[in-house]
Amino acid sequence: MVHRAFAAALTELPALLPGFGYDAMGLLPLRESVAARYTAAGVPTTAEQILVTSGAQHALNIIIRALAGRQDRVLVEHPSYPNALDAIRAAGCRAIPVAFTTAQGASTKKADGGPALAWDMHALQAAMTQQRPRIAYVVPDFHNPTGQLMPDVQRRQLVRAAAEAGTVLVVDETLRALNLDGVETSPVAAFSHAVVTIGSLSKSHWAGLRTGWIRASEAMIQRFAAARTSLDLGGPLMEQLAAAHLVRALDEPLPARLSALRDNRTALLELLAGHLPDWETARPAGGLSVWCRLPAPVSTALTMIAPDFGIRLAAGPRFGIGGAFERYLRVPFTLPPDQLETAVLALRSAQDRLDAAPQLRRTLKNAPAQAIA
Numbered sequence: 001m002v003h004r005a006f007a008a009a010l011t012e013l014p015a016l017l018p019g020f021g022y023d024a025m026g027l028l029p030l031r032e033s034v035a036a037r038y039t040a041a042g043v044p045t046t047a048e049q050i051l052v053t054s055g056a057q058h059a060l061n062i063i064i065r066a067l068a069g070r071q072d073r074v075l076v077e078h079p080s081y082p083n084a085l086d087a088i089r090a091a092g093c094r095a096i097p098v099a100f101t102t103a104q105g106a107s108t109k110k111a112d113g114g115p116a117l118a119w120d121m122h123a124l125q126a127a128m129t130q131q132r133p134r135i136a137y138v139v140p141d142f143h144n145p146t147g148q149l150m151p152d153v154q155r156r157q158l159v160r161a162a163a164e165a166g167t168v169l170v171v172d173e174t175l176r177a178l179n180l181d182g183v184e185t186s187p188v189a190a191f192s193h194a195v196v197t198i199g200s201l202s203k204s205h206w207a208g209l210r211t212g213w214i215r216a217s218e219a220m221i222q223r224f225a226a227a228r229t230s231l232d233l234g235g236p237l238m239e240q241l242a243a244a245h246l247v248r249a250l251d252e253p254l255p256a257r258l259s260a261l262r263d264n265r266t267a268l269l270e271l272l273a274g275h276l277p278d279w280e281t282a283r284p285a286g287g288l289s290v291w292c293r294l295p296a297p298v299s300t301a302l303t304m305i306a307p308d309f310g311i312r313l314a315a316g317p318r319f320g321i322g323g324a325f326e327r328y329l330r331v332p333f334t335l336p337p338d339q340l341e342t343a344v345l346a347l348r349s350a351q352d353r354l355d356a357a358p359q360l361r362r363t364l365k366n367a368p369a370q371a372i373a
């Protein structure tokens with residue numbers, strides 16, 4: 001489908017060649033298509049409310065650059081997406097981490113996996129009231145890394161808390177299309193005009209497109225367009241032409257992709273339960289990964305040993321601040337079941353090596369800085 005979109009884009013390119021070639025807001029037909037998607041999802045949106053970016057990570061950098069200065073506070077979920085934490089840190093902002101809580105009524109029996117995590121609304125509200133962060137960056141749709149989905153009632157509470165604190169709520173919807181269980185929720189922007197939403201084609205289609213967007217009020221979009229020009233002057237036109245085709249038929253590739261991901265998720269959870277029974281796992285409602293609780297704080301050590309068995313993963317602390325989450329490991333289920341089996345067996349071998357020689361933990365060098373997806 002991506003290939004077809006580029007083929008169509010190639011035929012459309014000549015019409016644009018006499019023009020300037022770039023634009024800080026993005027190509028109008030793409031902005032119109034993205035706006036139409038929001039309107040159809042119950043969030044009336046005009047093309048003037050959309051700024052096209054080179055992916056969601058670029059979008060977040062533009063937002064931070066426009067709205068926050070050095071030492072400003074940015075509320076984040078803890079754990080959170082590592083590259084977002086890096087962006088906040090690189091801008092000199094102070095991240096205010098708010099931990100997840102164990103979902104009420106969630107089973108703690110091993111057979112059912114570990115307890116699911118949930119947003120701690122009291123803690124989020126308290127952090128906003130007391131710290132008055134400039135920005136709150138949240139991933140309510142199949143949160144990376146936990147895979148959790150925020151219910152509508154909490155979306156409403158979050159919007160209210162941000163409004164009361166004067167905090168700009170930035171909602172990253174990069175994973176929203178990966179709704180494996182088909183649970184219906186409203187986009188957070190449906191609850192307030194003030195919400196800033198980040199979207200991307202990276203997870204629904206292909207990360208190589210490097211195409212995403214920001215949806216916000218017209219005034220806010222103007223600020224983002226002005227801030228953007230210190231980073232870049234606009235996105236490449238071919239990608240935007242292709243993206244316009246993909247956004248118009250956004251749902252077309254999803255059933256097949258979701259079905260494959262569901263199979264992968266089932267396979268991974270079964271493999272983990274079979275080969276690593278003392279790891280606690282909660283079944284994610286969507287997204288691309290399982291956030292595993294380990295029996296000991298050995299995440300970094302495991303990720304240092306795992307490459308010897310052919311597997312590379314980001315250690316738990318990559319998803320936190322100050323060395324947190326040494327007891328957690330995110331395991332993606334992007335690979336098909338046979339390759340997931342190889343990966344889980346590799347993790348088993350890494351754990352066995354560590355169990356046999358616990359002193360290894362002290363001799364391992366620093367954890368790799370890179371986190372995938």
Ligand SMILES: Cc1ncc(COP(=O)(O)O)c(C=O)c1O
Pocket residue numbers: 054055056057058081139144172174175200201202207211212372373
């Ligand atoms: C929550 C979240 N935000 C942003 C990104 C980056 O997206 P993009 O490739 O559009 O920059 C990812 C990629 O994994 C992600 O999981």
